[in-house]
Amino acid sequence: MLDFTALPALTHGTLLRTPPRPAPVHQLLLDSRRIGQATGSVFFALRGPQHNGHVYMPELYARGVRLFVVDRAAEIPGGLLAYPEAGILLVDDALDALQTVAAAHRRRFRVPVLGVTGSNGKTIVKEWLAQLLAPDELICKSPRSYNSQVGVPLSVWELNATHTLGIFEAGISQRHEMARLARIMQPTLGLFTNIGTAHDAGFTNHREKVEEKMQLFLDVDTLFYCLDHELIHAAAQQHLPEHRTFTWSRLHPHLAHVAVTVAESSGDRMVARVSLARPLPQEHTFTLPFADEPSVENALHALAVLLWRQVPAAEIQHRLDRLQPVAMRLEMKQALNDCYVLDDTYNNDLAGLNLALDVLARQPRRGRRTLILSDVLESGLAGAELYARVAAQLATHGVERLVGVGLEIKHHQALFQQVEATFYNTTDDFLRQFRPDAFHQETILVKGARRFGFERIVTAFQRQIHGTVLEVDLEALAQNLNFYRSRIQPGTRLMVMVKAFAYGSGSYEVANLLEFHRADYLAVAYTDEGVSLRQHGISLPIMVMNPSPDAFQVLRQYHLEPEIYSFERLHDYLTAARQQPLPAIHLKLDTGMRRLGFSETDLPELCALLRDNAAHLRVASALTHLAGADEEQHNSFSEQQLAAFQRMTPQLEEALGYSILKHALNSAGILRFPEAHMDMVRLGIGLYGVEATGREQDALRPVSTLRTTISQVKTLPPGETVGYSRRGQAVEYERRIATLAIGYADGYDRRFGNGAGEVVVRGQRAPIIGNVCMDMCMVDVTHISAARAGDVAEIFGPQLPLPELASRIGTIPYELLTNVSERVKRVFFTE
Numbered sequence: 129m130l131d132f133t134a135l136p137a138l139t140h141g142t143l144l145r146t147p148p149r150p151a152p153v154h155q156l157l158l159d160s161r162r163i164g165q166a167t168g169s170v171f172f173a174l175r176g177p178q179h180n181g182h183v184y185m186p187e188l189y190a191r192g193v194r195l196f197v198v199d200r201a202a203e204i205p206g207g208l209l210a211y212p213e214a215g216i217l218l219v220d221d222a223l224d225a226l227q228t229v230a231a232a233h234r235r236r237f238r239v240p241v242l243g244v245t246g247s248n249g250k251t252i253v254k255e256w257l258a259q260l261l262a263p264d265e266l267i268c269k270s271p272r273s274y275n276s277q278v279g280v281p282l283s284v285w286e287l288n289a290t291h292t293l294g295i296f297e298a299g300i301s302q303r304h305e306m307a308r309l310a311r312i313m314q315p316t317l318g319l320f321t322n323i324g325t326a327h328d329a330g331f332t333n334h335r336e337k338v339e340e341k342m343q344l345f346l347d348v349d350t351l352f353y354c355l356d357h358e359l360i361h362a363a364a365q366q367h368l369p370e371h372r373t374f375t376w377s378r379l380h381p382h383l384a385h386v387a388v389t390v391a392e393s394s395g396d397r398m399v400a401r402v403s404l405a406r407p408l409p410q411e412h413t414f415t416l417p418f419a420d421e422p423s424v425e426n427a428l429h430a431l432a433v434l435l436w437r438q439v440p441a442a443e444i445q446h447r448l449d450r451l452q453p454v455a456m457r458l459e460m461k462q463a464l465n466d467c468y469v470l471d472d473t474y475n476n477d478l479a480g481l482n483l484a485l486d487v488l489a490r491q492p493r494r495g496r497r498t499l500i501l502s503d504v505l506e507s508g509l510a511g512a513e514l515y516a517r518v519a520a521q522l523a524t525h526g527v528e529r530l531v532g533v534g535l536e537i538k539h540h541q542a543l544f545q546q547v548e549a550t551f552y553n554t555t556d557d558f559l560r561q562f563r564p565d566a567f568h569q570e571t572i573l574v575k576g577a578r579r580f581g582f583e584r585i586v587t588a589f590q591r592q593i594h595g596t597v598l599e600v601d602l603e604a605l606a607q608n609l610n611f612y613r614s615r616i617q618p619g620t621r622l623m624v625m626v627k628a629f630a631y632g633s634g635s636y637e638v639a640n641l642l643e644f645h646r647a648d649y650l651a652v653a654y655t656d657e658g659v660s661l662r663q664h665g666i667s668l669p670i671m672v673m674n675p676s677p678d679a680f681q682v683l684r685q686y687h688l689e690p691e692i693y694s695f696e697r698l699h700d701y702l703t704a705a706r707q708q709p710l711p712a713i714h715l716k717l718d719t720g721m722r723r724l725g726f727s728e729t730d731l732p733e734l735c736a737l738l739r740d741n742a743a744h745l746r747v748a749s750a751l752t753h754l755a756g757a758d759e760e761q762h763n764s765f766s767e768q769q770l771a772a773f774q775r776m777t778p779q780l781e782e783a784l785g786y787s788i789l790k791h792a793l794n795s796a797g798i799l800r801f802p803e804a805h806m807d808m809v810r811l812g813i814g815l816y817g818v819e820a821t822g823r824e825q826d827a828l829r830p831v832s833t834l835r836t837t838i839s840q841v842k843t844l845p846p847g848e849t850v851g852y853s854r855r856g857q858a859v860e861y862e863r864r865i866a867t868l869a870i871g872y873a874d875g876y877d878r879r880f881g882n883g884a885g886e887v888v889v890r891g892q893r894a895p896i897i898g899n900v901c902m903d904m905c906m907v908d909v910t911h912i913s914a915a916r917a918g919d920v921a922e923i924f925g926p927q928l929p930l931p932e933l934a935s936r937i938g939t940i941p942y943e944l945l946t947n948v949s950e951r952v953k954r955v956f957f958t959e
């Protein structure tokens with residue numbers, strides 16, 4: 129085990145503080161929110177455009193972390209004296225040091241490592257190869273898609289002496305990054321999946337991108353690739369002699385090691401005929417359990433590796449039959465008795481368990497955190513040590529209840545005495561004894577190795593849910609947040625509007641994510657929205673825009689900060705504040721919206737009141753709202769508003785005798801008036817994936833997808849009408865009509881009726897026919913012959929963008945989002 133005192137020589141760093149005792153390095157820690165075990169963790173204080181790791185040192189130290197790698201001595205909060213028990217290493221660049229440490233770890237193990245890169249399919253190819261080679265090897269692989277400049281070091285760090293093969297993926301977005309990843313990973317084998325348009329921005333052309341990716345493979349003994357990608361083939365020929373490549377092809381069978389011809393392809397499988405010239409001429413036929421092109425290409429890459437290893441054909445087929453689609457994201461599902469289930473039923477190794485527990489720990493508290501866990505496989509550790517580590521992870525992640533399934537975990541049940549635990553021999557045993565009422569208001573992580581078939585457990589937990597679902601992609605939300613963050617100065621604060629059920633997306637899930645990503649403030653419209661966030665454990669400052677005057681005590685109790693917009697409200701608040709201290713307020717200034725707020729002519733009176741009551745009242749901020757921030761035509765009006773605001777606020781500050789936060793801009797304003805960000809901006813619709821100015825929509829990812837299912841498909845003879853009032857007009861030909869399980873009570877606007885709206889079924893648009901009913905509506909699917917009951921219909925989402933849909937009925941995306949009724953179940957996705 130590497131000791132901390134070996135790091136200075138390795139990284140050319142200087143020990144600012146020598147650890148008082150030997151300090152073996154067990155974990156590399158980059159994120160203060162993800163402390164597993166503090167002892168033996170080394171924190172690398174990385175920095176990014178919006179982020180400086182040094183800031184978290186006091187918090188980490190308080191939580192027991194004792195080893196730090198920093199690159200700015202002057203930025204250590206409190207100076208060295210604040211960390212008497214610590215070891216602190218100063219290096220030139222903390223990221224570089226992290227990579228050097230990982231590279232040194234990698235060098236200790238003389239095992240083959242397969243590096244996977246390419247534009248698409250990296251994670252799937254890696255996961256499939258791990259599945260297909262599992263019978264022969266003990267594999268260490270990157271968790272999920274840990275393939276970046278920090279992901280690769282963390283992946284490689286997981287290697288230990290028991291592994292016989294490493295499979296790691298590498299992803300880059302700029303030039304010169306791949307050489308760094310190659311230095312860490314030191315691959316002996318390589319697989320180049322393909323080249324496409326992903327991450328094009330950092331490169332001048334595809335050739336340059338291929339050349340950059342090739343840097344991973346310069347020292348490999350064998351590179352696997354598909355010869356049909358011409359640029360990849362050219363680059364491989366340039367850098368590697370023929371005998372260090374192993375190729376497959378569908379277009380040039382005589383040039384490749386493996387020639388593939390498609391014999392037959394149907395909906396869900398493909399039969400491939402494969403011939404090899406070497407070592408002996410041979411022909412085989414394999415059935416791949418997929419037929420879509422990306423899956424087929426990924427599977428053929430994996431197949432090439434197996435053929436190269438000379439795994440017998442019958443055995444290859446046997447393994448292919450058990451190949452599973454890879455779940456790329458953790459799904460959060462609403463379940464019975466107010467529980468939520470985090471579905472991670474695909475694999476179960478230690479690194480993956482740790483990641484999934486991180487996600488569990490980040491969920492808002494709704495009662496207990498529960499884990500349903502199968503035997504942990506492929507760890508290379510003896511049972512006692514393995515389950516002791518699992519038990520430690522449960523403790524650090526606040527798991528209170530464990531259901532263990534499998535003989536091994538049951539055998540080690542004595543290690544789990546700190547949680548409420550029950551054990552079963554098999555999944556069937558669990559299901560036989562399953563009593564729904566034994567789970568109540570819990571967040572349940574279901575994590576099992578594939579062969580335990582835990583998807584059956586998830587199904588058992590899922591309430592019979594209404595066919596209409598709003599999917600909220602929390603990962604997209606986080607990306608949109610980062611996009612707006614990249615547009616504001618590091619010192620500008622970010623308030624996020626989570627009013628109206630977070631624009632329909634689900635208040636506490638969104639608020640929880642925002643808290644995790646360190647937003648500065650939240651804002652809601654009404655007091656009870658704020659109370660509900662507090663009851664779900666949200667601790668960020670919250671502004672309430674329209675507090676009810678009779679509930680000031682509630683504001684106090686839940687520490688909610690009211691917006692005050694009139695003298696009447698101010699007097700009420702002051703009266704209450706004289707009895708008992710109340711939270712700070714936000715002053716709303718009306719500069720032209722003419723809705724709520726103090727006008728410029730109110731200022732003298734307002735200032736006098738503030739001055740006289742300085743002892744009872746604290747003002748946190750002053751704000752105004754632009755009437756036309758999103759449109760060019762209102763620019764001069766917006767500028768007048770901003771100028772008025774800038775005239776008014778100094779007077780307030782003068783009266784108060786201290787400075788307050790000043791903020792004016794919503795999502796559109798953030799992008800259009802960068803010079804007016806002031807102390808804080810208020811992000812709303814942009815977070816939810818709609819770019820209100822319409823100019824930078826491509827920079828955002830859609831967050832919400834509203835989808836429903838087809839309940840029935842009918843064939844209508846010519847001349848028949850559809851629905852209420854016979855509004856679905858008769859036509860001359862035979863039609864197929866699908867009835868969808870969504871209506872205006874779900875928030876699907878009646879104005880979409882009679883052809884105004886469309887939905888997407890099997891990738892094609894289908895127009896609404898007849899009137900939208902309360903719980904249902906009908907679409908014409910005559911041209912979509914495959915449409916049948918049970919199919920999903922997208923109402924809005926990636927295939928049917930909200931702005932388009934809104935304009936069809938003359939409204940704005942805000943209305944469509946917030947109209948989705950609360951009876952529609954929200955399903956949340958995270959990475």
Ligand SMILES: *Cc1c(COP(=O)(O)O)cnc(C)c1O
Pocket residue numbers: 625753793794795796810811812813814820
């Ligand atoms: C809703 C709201 C915002 C956010 O507006 P978006 O257009 O959704 O970005 C900002 N400020 C105030 C006062 C709001 O009410």
